[in-house]
Amino acid sequence: MLSSVLFVGLLHLAACSSDEKPAEPVKPAEPAEPAGPPKLDKATLEAAAENVALVPSPAEMQKALDKAGIATGLSSMVSDRALKMDIENKDVIAVRTGVAMADALLTVKDAPPEKLTARLATVKAGMTALGGGADIAATIDDINARVTNNSVSREDLVKELDEMHGAIIPEIKFEAGERAVPLIQAGSWLEGSNLVSAAIVAANNTTAGTELLRQPQVADYFLKYVEVEGAGKAPDEVLKQLHGTLTKLKEIASKPTLSIDDVKEVKSQTDAVLALL
Amino acid sequence: MLTALFLAAFSSAALADEAAAETCLKTKIWEGYNSGWAVRTATNATLGQGEHRIYLVTLYAGTEYKLMVCGDDAVVNADIVLYDSLGNEVAKDSSKDREPTVTYRAASTDTFYIAVHATQTKDAATKGGIATAVTYK
Numbered sequence: 001m002l003s004s005v006l007f008v009g010l011l012h013l014a015a016c017s018s019d020e021k022p023a024e025p026v027k028p029a030e031p032a033e034p035a036g037p038p039k040l041d042k043a044t045l046e047a048a049a050e051n052v053a054l055v056p057s058p059a060e061m062q063k064a065l066d067k068a069g070i071a072t073g074l075s076s077m078v079s080d081r082a083l084k085m086d087i088e089n090k091d092v093i094a095v096r097t098g099v100a101m102a103d104a105l106l107t108v109k110d111a112p113p114e115k116l117t118a119r120l121a122t123v124k125a126g127m128t129a130l131g132g133g134a135d136i137a138a139t140i141d142d143i144n145a146r147v148t149n150n151s152v153s154r155e156d157l158v159k160e161l162d163e164m165h166g167a168i169i170p171e172i173k174f175e176a177g178e179r180a181v182p183l184i185q186a187g188s189w190l191e192g193s194n195l196v197s198a199a200i201v202a203a204n205n206t207t208a209g210t211e212l213l214r215q216p217q218v219a220d221y222f223l224k225y226v227e228v229e230g231a232g233k234a235p236d237e238v239l240k241q242l243h244g245t246l247t248k249l250k251e252i253a254s255k256p257t258l259s260i261d262d263v264k265e266v267k268s269q270t271d272a273v274l275a276l277l
Numbered sequence: 278m279l280t281a282l283f284l285a286a287f288s289s290a291a292l293a294d295e296a297a298a299e300t301c302l303k304t305k306i307w308e309g310y311n312s313g314w315a316v317r318t319a320t321n322a323t324l325g326q327g328e329h330r331i332y333l334v335t336l337y338a339g340t341e342y343k344l345m346v347c348g349d350d351a352v353v354n355a356d357i358v359l360y361d362s363l364g365n366e367v368a369k370d371s372s373k374d375r376e377p378t379v380t381y382r383a384a385s386t387d388t389f390y391i392a393v394h395a396t397q398t399k400d401a402a403t404k405g406g407i408a409t410a411v412t413y414k
Contacts, residue, residue: 034326037356037394042364045390049333053318053391053411056335060317060413064337159310167306167319167410210386211338217388218335 051221055185057165058102058192059158061212065196068208072199074192075107080115083277085125090176091183092238096277097126098187101169105161105188106195109154117144126184131175136168179225186222186242193249194270200263209258213266219250238276245269294349295321295406301347301376302408309412314343319410324395326403332391334411336383345410346393348375352405354397360390375405 056064062074081103083096104119111119124140143160146152152160165188174180193213200208223246226239248269252262299321306316322330336342348355352375359368359381367389370377383389391411398405 034354034397037329037358037369037392037396039366040329040331040358040360040364040390040392042360045331045360045364045392048329048331049390050320050331051333052320053332053334053409054388056337057315057317059315060337060340063315063413064340067337067339159307159315162315163306166316170318170320212386214386215335215388217333 051182052170054221055189055218056192056215057162058105058188058195059162059165061192061196062106064212065199065208068205068211070199070203070205070208072202074195074199075110077195077198078103078107081274081277083122083126085122085129089236089238090130090180092236092277093126093129094176094180094183095187095190095238095242095273097123097130098184098189099191099274099277100126100187101161101165101184102188102191105165106192108157108161113147113150117147120144120147127172129176130180132169132172132180136164136172139164139168182222182225186225186246189218189222190242190245190270190273193266194274197263197267197270201260201267204260206260209260209263209266210256213258213263214253214255216250216253219246219253222246223250238273241273241276245273294351294404295323295408297349298347298352298406298408301349302345302410305345305347305376306410306412309343309345313414314412315414317411317413319408321406321408322393323404324393324407325405326395326398326401329392329394330407330409332393332409332411334389334391336381336387336389337413338383338386340413341380341382343412343414344379344381344391345412346375346377347408348395349406351398351403352395352407353399355405355407356394356396358392358394360392362388362390364390 083100085093085096087093100119100122104116104123108116120140120143124137127136169184170181196212226243226246249266252258252265302319306319344357346355346357354373355375355377357370357377357379358366359379361367368379368381370379393407393409395405395407
């Protein structure tokens with residue numbers, strides 16, 4: 001009797017234990033997924049903003065001009081100018097290099113090969129004088145060889161020069177110092193702004209100035225470089241004119257709307273700098 | 278030749294973990310050319326989880342802009358937020374990946390702020406390489 005009771009009891013215990021699932025190990029808590037990006041206030045944005053993407057490229061200016069309904073091609077307005085790079089002042093060389101780069105970019109689609117290669121040779125001379133390294137010089141030589149041999153399409157060249165202007169040059173560590181890049185950009189922007197203002201005046205378009213030239217932050221960015229980075233350096237006629245021009249452009253571009261007279265003033269001011277180059 | 282220079286220029290200033298981000302971005306830039314996009318600028322950064330970079334940018338009225346970001350393998354979720362000059366949010370990506378894009382067409386020519394966030398990395402202590410491009414058409 002006792003053994004039967006014990007046997008049934010043992011069976012019951014065995015049944016109970018087989019029903020129970022083994023305890024699962026306690027999982028560590030999943031790390032909480034970070035919430036989305038926090039909203040940033042204006043003061044934070046202003047304080048942390050970098051200017052690497054601030055300045056429109058000359059090719060972008062051309063596109064914006066097209067979209068504003070001004071059919072004038074900037075390429076036809078680019079003048080043949082001899083920009084000397086064998087001078088002492090590296091700041092002026094940087095500005096000249098930017099102008100030459102803008103001219104090459106704006107005429108790459110339809111310039112005769114000899115003109116395009118001459119403009120690129122000027123860019124190369126500027127890069128060399130600024131201590132841009134052998135790679136950029138070799139790249140320009142390679143492009144010029146392909147232009148001369150007619151072994152590259154102009155559409156592909158547009159991409160290559162666009163990329164050189166927007167992605168390669170800004171990353172180069174010039175021996176001339178950190179202000180070489182912004183001053184190259186300043187040269188390109190001044191040349192582009194000069195041609196855009198000339199096209200607007202020629203078309204007598206009364207509204208395009210507001211859409212295309214109202215960029216006070218860009219003028220201010222370059223102005224800060226000329227004021228701060230150029231401080232203590234020997235005064236130079238080009239840099240003095242550049243300072244005056246940028247000051248005036250910032251004032252004009254800060255208006256809510258630009259009249260045709262404002263656009264004429266932009267052209268006059270940028271003419272004054274470019275004439276000294 | 279130019280491709281090599283592009284990578285060399287980036288790499289000389291870049292940290293090792295930014296290489297994948299740069300390669301990814303360059304591929305997108307070149308693919309974009311086939312659809313009419315051109316590049317204004319491309320740049321890179323190394324960010325930890327929760328960190329961000331801010332870029333001031335001038336956008337023309339009427340021009341369409343595409344902002345592109347590529348994160349390297351250490352980045353789980355990168356985000357782009359575009360603010361106007363007054364600090365108002367005007368566009369942002371909604372994806373939870375490391376290759377966000379934002380397209381935007383400004384009503385008037387103005388300056389804007391692009392905020393690029395490393396919202397999530399593989400672990401909180403890991404920094405990731407993030408490459409950013411402003412393209413237009």
